[in-house]
Amino acid sequence: MTDDLIFTTLDLDDESPANTARVAGWLDAVMRGFHQGRATDGFRTRWLAVARADGVVNRGVWDTSSLGLSSDVPVATFAHFTKPLNAGAAVVDAWMISDVTVAPTHRRRGLMRRLMTENLDSAVAAGMPVAVLTASEGGIYQRFGFGPATREARVRVDTSSAFRLRHAPDDGGRVVMADPAESWPAASAAFARHHETTRGALARPTFYEHWISGYDWDEQGESRRQRVGVRVGPDGQPDGYVVYEVKRGDETEVKVSDLVAGTPTAYLALWQFLADIDLARVVVGPAPAVDPLAHALVDHRVRRVTSLPDHLWVRVLDLAAALEARPWFADGSLVLRVEDPLGHADGTVRLTAEGGRATAAPSTERPDITLDVETLGTMWLGDVAVDPLARAGRVTGDDAALARFAALADGGPSPYCSTHF
Ligand SMILES: CC(C)(COP(=O)(O)OP(=O)(O)OC[C@H]1O[C@@H](n2cnc3c(N)ncnc32)[C@H](O)[C@@H]1OP(=O)(O)O)[C@@H](O)C(=O)NCCC(=O)NCCS
Numbered sequence: 001m002t003d004d005l006i007f008t009t010l011d012l013d014d015e016s017p018a019n020t021a022r023v024a025g026w027l028d029a030v031m032r033g034f035h036q037g038r039a040t041d042g043f044r045t046r047w048l049a050v051a052r053a054d055g056v057v058n059r060g061v062w063d064t065s066s067l068g069l070s071s072d073v074p075v076a077t078f079a080h081f082t083k084p085l086n087a088g089a090a091v092v093d094a095w096m097i098s099d100v101t102v103a104p105t106h107r108r109r110g111l112m113r114r115l116m117t118e119n120l121d122s123a124v125a126a127g128m129p130v131a132v133l134t135a136s137e138g139g140i141y142q143r144f145g146f147g148p149a150t151r152e153a154r155v156r157v158d159t160s161s162a163f164r165l166r167h168a169p170d171d172g173g174r175v176v177m178a179d180p181a182e183s184w185p186a187a188s189a190a191f192a193r194h195h196e197t198t199r200g201a202l203a204r205p206t207f208y209e210h211w212i213s214g215y216d217w218d219e220q221g222e223s224r225r226q227r228v229g230v231r232v233g234p235d236g237q238p239d240g241y242v243v244y245e246v247k248r249g250d251e252t253e254v255k256v257s258d259l260v261a262g263t264p265t266a267y268l269a270l271w272q273f274l275a276d277i278d279l280a281r282v283v284v285g286p287a288p289a290v291d292p293l294a295h296a297l298v299d300h301r302v303r304r305v306t307s308l309p310d311h312l313w314v315r316v317l318d319l320a321a322a323l324e325a326r327p328w329f330a331d332g333s334l335v336l337r338v339e340d341p342l343g344h345a346d347g348t349v350r351l352t353a354e355g356g357r358a359t360a361a362p363s364t365e366r367p368d369i370t371l372d373v374e375t376l377g378t379m380w381l382g383d384v385a386v387d388p389l390a391r392a393g394r395v396t397g398d399d400a401a402l403a404r405f406a407a408l409a410d411g412g413p414s415p416y417c418s419t420h421f
Contacts, residue, residue, distance in 0.1 A: 004065040005075070007114075010058040012051055023048065025072030026060050033077065033101025034136075036218070043220040050206040056081040058099070059119070061111055075106040078115040080123070083203035083419075085132065086195055087325040088382065088412060089357055094202060095123040095131040095317070098421050116144050117342065120317065124344050129321035130380070132202070133313050134420065141313055145342055147377030148310035150200045150417040151289040158302040159254070159275040159283050165296050169268035172234035178241075180214035183228040186238040187212050190230070193239050193262025199327075200312065200381045200415025208419075212243055212258065226257075229273050231266045240266035242273065246280055256285025260418065268296050289383070290414040312417040314377035319345040320360040326380055328353035329411030334404055336360075337367035338376055345373045353408050368401035381415040 010023055027039050027047055039047065051058065060074030077099050085094035097119065102111050123131050135141050138148070157163065178186060188209070195201040207217060216223035225245040233239035240261035247253045254277055261267035271293055274283045287293065289308060294300050316322040319338055322345070333352040340346035348367055349360040375394045378384050386406035389395040397405065 004063055005111075006062045006064060008060060008062065010060065012048060012056070012058065021072045022060075022062075023058075025070070026058055026074055026077055028070075028072075029060065029074045029077045029103065030099045030101055032073075032103070033099075037220065040220050043217075046210055046215065047207075050210065051079075053206040054081045054083075056098075059115060061106075061115070063106070075103040076111040076115060077101045078112075078119060080119060080131075081205070082128070083205065084195070085130070085203070086199055086201045087130075087322075087380070088199040088415075089327040090325040091195075092129045092321070092325045095126070095128040096202075096205075096421055097131055097133040100133070112140075120144065120315070120342065120344065124317050127318070129316070129318040129325060130377075131315040131317060133315075134311060135313055138310065141315075142374050144315065145340055145345070145373040145377065146313040146315040147374040147379075148312075149314040149377055149379075149381045150310070150312040150383050150415045151308050152311040152416075152418065153287040153289055153291060153305050154307045155285065155287045155291070155293075156304045156306050157271075157275075157283045157293075158281065159277070160281045162299055162302045163275045164298040165268060165272060166298055167296070169265045169272055169296075171263075171265045171269075173232055173239065173266065173269060175229045175231050175269060175273040178228045178230045180212065180223075180226050180228050180243075183230060183241065184209050184213050186230045187228070187241045187243075187260070190238040190241050190262055190266075191260050193237075194260045197262060198416055199412060200383075200417040202312065202417050202419040204419050205421050208258075212241075229270065231261070231269055231273075233263065233266060239263050240270050242270045244274065244283075244285070246277065251282055252280045254280045254283040254285075256283060258418070259285060259287075264292060267292060271296075286418060288414070288416040312381075312419075314380050316340075316345045316373055316376050316380065319347050319349060319376075320362075322376070322380060323349065323351060323358055323360040326358075326382070327356055327412055328358045328408050329356070330407040331355070332404055332408055334368040334401060334408070335363050335365045336405075337370040338373055339370065340373040342373075345376070351408070358408075367397075369395060369397040369405045371395045379409065381417075382410070382412055383415050385410040 061076040079099040231240035
């Protein structure tokens with residue numbers, strides 16, 4: 001059956017009728033794979049514009065034995081593009097994998113495996129330190145060396161009179177309401193501050209610009225309920241924003257879809273702003289896994305975590321580059337053995353940390369610490385410390401080596417990635 005399958009990369013700039021139909025078919029396959037409605041012409045035009053702006057590379061698998069039925073629609077899709085990721089000690093390019101779908105008619109025949117392994121080869125050839133993705137299910141991507149590296153909470157906050165911050169987040173800044181259509185320059189400036197200061201922050205794909213400006217990608221039309229509050233810092237520059245809508249019902253609810261802050265005060269000020277919205281007594285939305293709001297409240301129980309799923313999965317591709325981009329929290333040296341069944345990050349290095357940064361040089365010495373590439377991905381952004389991974393049998397070494405590795409590797413604020421793709 002594989003003889004009937006054609007693996008091709010789309011040329012998004014080819015506007016011939018045949019290619020236009022293929023591009024539309026590719027998008028149809030993705031919408032189908034994620035159980036979304038069929039794309040309207042307007043949606044397709046926007047999608048194409050953002051894919052071009054981000055330099056997305058779209059690959060697909062077409063089945064030539066489809067009897068002419070939906071022959072432009074591929075049976076598998078796969079996309080990648082790159083954006084800068086704050087790894088804590090340096091900002092690195094992350095190879096972002098997205099739109100992975102396989103049609104129900106072609107599942108579990110190795111299509112995704114082939115697309116993924118070939119794609120990771122391309123990422124290595126392009127010199128990428130890490131690949132990242134978000135996963136619809138938790139059991140798929142370990143086999144390719146990805147580890148869940150950040151989490152994102154969903155919280156439900158009672159904003160009735162019980163909501164009280166211990167200290168007013170007052171630094172001379174203020175929150176102003178913005179027309180969504182005009183809010184993008186302020187929002188992107190605020191995000192830039194957030195990206196600079198937040199380990200795990202990943203630059204936003206271009207579809208965010210359309211969305212924050214008022215286009216609803218799910219509904220494929222203008223979002224008339226969307227509101228944007230921009231926080232202006234004491235320096236007069238945007239340092240945060242929140243995108244939300246108010247859902248009226250038995251219990252009127254403020255539904256936050258994006259909240260970004262470049263400073264701790266901006267973060268709490270945006271929450272105070274949300275709590276001050278009249279006629280609503282509940283705010284629901286995303287939050288960091290370790291959330292300062294919980295500690296800023298007088299009564300922490302007004303904030304309830306309703307879910308805490310994994311978010312960004314990391315796959316280390318270049319061992320030395322990845323180790324050198326993350327922060328280290330003590331000075332010292334040890335030999336690290338990383339096992340990678342696909343070979344990309346496989347190796348033994350002497351890691352020498354000093355002043356918060358490390359160098360990693362190939363070594364033939366006996367390793368102090370051994371772990372696999374998936375485990376390295378999980379601990380790379382600092383969401384998981386050495387100890388639980390050692391107790392799980394995933395980081396091994398003698399007790400002294402484990403203690404030294406923990407002293408070097410663990411520390412700093414927990415990571416937060418609020419970028420979805
Ligand atoms: C997930 C999906 C892409 C898998 O594609 P596929 O072509 O069937 O996968 P493959 O046949 O290449 O499987 C490769 C390996 O992954 C495993 N696998 C595939 N899907 C899995 C799943 N949902 N859960 C656990 N393991 C899975 C296979 O068993 C196989 O394991 P093996 O190589 O150890 O035998 C496909 O089922 C799909 O389109 N799902 C809906 C969209 C989606 O969830 N996309 C992922 C978004 S990030």
